[in-house]
Amino acid sequence: MTKITYYPSTNFNERMPEGTGPVKIDILVIHYTGMIPENSALDWLCNPESNVSAHYLIDEKGIIFNLVPVLMRAWHAGESYWRGATDINSRSIGIELVNPGHDFGYRDFSLNQVNSLIYLAKIILSQYPIPPRNVLGHSDISPARKIDPGERFPWKQLAKEGIGLWPNKKRSNNTEPSNKQVISMLKSYGYDTENNSLSDLVTAFQRHFRPERCDGIVDKETQVQLENLIFSVAE
Numbered sequence: 001m002t003k004i005t006y007y008p009s010t011n012f013n014e015r016m017p018e019g020t021g022p023v024k025i026d027i028l029v030i031h032y033t034g035m036i037p038e039n040s041a042l043d044w045l046c047n048p049e050s051n052v053s054a055h056y057l058i059d060e061k062g063i064i065f066n067l068v069p070v071l072m073r074a075w076h077a078g079e080s081y082w083r084g085a086t087d088i089n090s091r092s093i094g095i096e097l098v099n100p101g102h103d104f105g106y107r108d109f110s111l112n113q114v115n116s117l118i119y120l121a122k123i124i125l126s127q128y129p130i131p132p133r134n135v136l137g138h139s140d141i142s143p144a145r146k147i148d149p150g151e152r153f154p155w156k157q158l159a160k161e162g163i164g165l166w167p168n169k170k171r172s173n174n175t176e177p178s179n180k181q182v183i184s185m186l187k188s189y190g191y192d193t194e195n196n197s198l199s200d201l202v203t204a205f206q207r208h209f210r211p212e213r214c215d216g217i218v219d220k221e222t223q224v225q226l227e228n229l230i231f232s233v234a235e
């Protein structure tokens with residue numbers, strides 16, 4: 001039995017509606033903590049001086065901590081964008097996974113940690129109308145600033161559990177897409193193509209959908225993944 005431990009942070013405020021509509025919660029953002037020692041992240045996310053938080057943190061043993069009530073606005077996304085939305089903190093639920101990150105010895109997420117994440121994400125997805133394409137990494141919503149949770153994050157495994165979207169390889173155009181076509185596909189999927197370079201966008205896309213090589217270059221495999229993703233959301 002996985003239980004959720006309450007570990008309150010004061011770093012939150014009210015969610016803001018967009019325009020005159022009601023508050024929507026329709027995005028799930030996955031992060032890594034990127035800190036050593038690993039256990040320092042929990043207190044940092046609860047420290048009033050840090051001005052950062054997340055709704056949940058999952059440590060490498062798989063223990064789930066609830067830091068901010070889900071109905072409140074946690075401070076995890078920073079300046080970011082997805083499918084026209086810019087106040088991502090108001091629209092999303094944020095989950096931090098303990099991992100030293102690229103600067104301090106990036107490593108695989110532990111089995112217990114991934115199992116706890118699947119357990120938690122399934123609860124969240126059963127309670128909030130979050131479409132598969134809105135299950136995202138921090139790097140998806142902020143390609144120039146962020147690289148977490150990184151290429152070791154098991155997106156494909158999660159998609160098999162019904163968490164997030166993974167393209168079904170079916171079709172691809174034989175012709176190599178122009179830069180303009182690549183930008184147009186990334187934009188239609190949800191990326192902020194106005195404020196990020198093509199290379200940063202493609203790298204962010206690869207970290208999520210083609211993790212074997214994240215170099216910002218649209219090779220055949222990246223093209224196939226991108227085209228099939230566009231097909232799968234168009235269907």
Ligand SMILES: [Zn+2]
Pocket residue numbers: 030031032076138146148
């Ligand atoms: Zn992050």
